[in-house]
Amino acid sequence: MKPRIGIHALGLAVPRRYVDMEELARARGVAPDKYLLGLGAREMAVAEPGEDTVALAALAARRALAASEISRQQLGMLVVGTETGVDHSKPVASFVHGLLDLPSAMRVYDCQHACYGGTAGLMAAVEWIASGAADGRAALVVCSDIARYGVGTPGEPTQGAGAVAMVIATNPGLIELDVGISGAASTHVHDFWRPLGRREAEVDGHYSVQCYLDAVATAYRGWRGRAIERDVIRRDGMVSEHLARICYHVPFCKMARKAHLHVRRCDLEDAGAPWDAEAEDARSAAAFRLQVEPSLGLCARIGNIYTGSLYLGLAGLLHAQASSLTGQRIGLFSYGSGCTSEFFSGVVAPRAAEQIAAAGLDEVLAARERISIAEYEQIMALPPTAPLARRTGPEFDGNFRFLGVTNHQRQYATR
Numbered sequence: 001m002k003p004r005i006g007i008h009a010l011g012l013a014v015p016r017r018y019v020d021m022e023e024l025a026r027a028r029g030v031a032p033d034k035y036l037l038g039l040g041a042r043e044m045a046v047a048e049p050g051e052d053t054v055a056l057a058a059l060a061a062r063r064a065l066a067a068s069e070i071s072r073q074q075l076g077m078l079v080v081g082t083e084t085g086v087d088h089s090k091p092v093a094s095f096v097h098g099l100l101d102l103p104s105a106m107r108v109y110d111c112q113h114a115c116y117g118g119t120a121g122l123m124a125a126v127e128w129i130a131s132g133a134a135d136g137r138a139a140l141v142v143c144s145d146i147a148r149y150g151v152g153t154p155g156e157p158t159q160g161a162g163a164v165a166m167v168i169a170t171n172p173g174l175i176e177l178d179v180g181i182s183g184a185a186s187t188h189v190h191d192f193w194r195p196l197g198r199r200e201a202e203v204d205g206h207y208s209v210q211c212y213l214d215a216v217a218t219a220y221r222g223w224r225g226r227a228i229e230r231d232v233i234r235r236d237g238m239v240s241e242h243l244a245r246i247c248y249h250v251p252f253c254k255m256a257r258k259a260h261l262h263v264r265r266c267d268l269e270d271a272g273a274p275w276d277a278e279a280e281d282a283r284s285a286a287a288f289r290l291q292v293e294p295s296l297g298l299c300a301r302i303g304n305i306y307t308g309s310l311y312l313g314l315a316g317l318l319h320a321q322a323s324s325l326t327g328q329r330i331g332l333f334s335y336g337s338g339c340t341s342e343f344f345s346g347v348v349a350p351r352a353a354e355q356i357a358a359a360g361l362d363e364v365l366a367a368r369e370r371i372s373i374a375e376y377e378q379i380m381a382l383p384p385t386a387p388l389a390r391r392t393g394p395e396f397d398g399n400f401r402f403l404g405v406t407n408h409q410r411q412y413a414t415r
């Protein structure tokens with residue numbers, strides 16, 4: 001019998017500060033409903049220089065391990081997916097490996113392809129275990145990023161920051177993945193990119209939305225074909241409706257709605273029968289509310305966290321509904337600008353509710369502090385080199401923290 005492999009436990013780290021989107025809209029002279037309804041955002045995480053990609057990744061990883069009964073000695077692989085690395089050569093994973101005092105006898109590296117980097121790590125970890133090379137060991141996959149477009153840009157309300165770390169193992173506690181059943185889609189496009197030396201992304205915003213939709217169509221069709229062929233999903237009717245829930249990459253919540261309508265359009269077009277557009281409008285709205293909306297709670301309160309965005313959606317979904325989803329199949333879509341993407345699926349594990357409770361997601365969000373738009377703008381104007389911060393007090397609270405650079409080496413507070 002094939003081993004059951006998937007996401008065993010997860011941990012979330014977010015910056016300590018956030019802004020309210022209604023307040024941001026007013027400050028920018030924009031109708032609040034554009035951000036609240038047009039983009040689907042409520043709050044946006046704001047990272048200050050001490051909360052860099054490494055600090056967020058290490059904190060999420062420590063929390064994921066604490067939420068799992070798997071010990072550091074049982075790990076054989078650590079992969080960080082990120083597009084906000086801190087060095088041209090030394091990976092974020094190497095810093096995390098040191099900060100967490102992980103064993104020497106393991107693979108440690110970063111994966112990069114915009115927001116897809118974390119999924120690249122997840123797939124490598126799952127296939128490493130499936131191949132037998134893991135030899136009973138587990139993997140730690142961390143997605144950590146800071147999404148930054150700049151003050152006053154169209155991308156500003158779609159910023160965010162945070163890290164999701166996942167323990168990948170056999171007999172997983174959260175979701176068993178359908179190993180080998182996925183659909184990929186890649187095209188060389190300039191929808192979003194960040195030239196070397198730049199902190200802010202370049203983006204062709206509306207084009208990026210179209211690139212995402214083109215990708216989800218191809219990737220979904222690829223997954224659907226394989227899933228039907230291997231009897232993982234029924235072929236009758238609207239195949240996407242046979243998935244209990246679908247989590248999408250969420251650069252802003254409205255994007256998940258657009259993606260879901262597009263996936264339904266693929267099913268309708270491929271069925272080859274005419275459909276009533278008005279009836280489909282009502283059906284797709286209901287399908288979105290049932291299948292997608294429950295995964296957007298955390299995303300609406302944190303913003304785009306790039307590589308971790310899909311897994312933030314998954315965490316939010318399990319946090320909200322794990323007990324009613326036990327044994328049900330959910331779809332997952334990962335998109336990285338540039339672009340590459342993958343649609344895959346998995347089944348919610350029997351003890352998912354208990355396992356996600358161990359992640360303490362409510363506590364992580366409750367520890368945040370709302371700041372004014374003026375304070376947010378001050379943080380955005382700070383150079384990436386952090387001032388030497390206090391090692392104790394409310395600013396630190398025992399979290400990992402970037403302290404500055406000495407001798408060209410990045411320094412971190414660990415306790």
Ligand code: HMG
Pocket residue numbers: 031033034035037038039083113114115116154155156157158191192203204205206208209212249250251252254255304306335336337
């Ligand atoms: P924009 O031009 O400022 O906004 O940019 P808009 O005019 O398109 O309006 C947005 C929505 O608000 C529209 O809804 C409006 O109708 C609505 P839609 O027509 O799209 O359904 N709206 C209102 N609704 C209610 N009341 C109102 C109101 N006014 C307007 N008063 C854009 C929006 C997303 C393009 C911009 O924020 C941006 O460039 N963001 C960054 C790029 C991005 O997020 N792209 C997503 C796809 S690419 C991706 O996901 C990859 C990524 O994560 C990076 C990676 O892979 O590493 C970004």
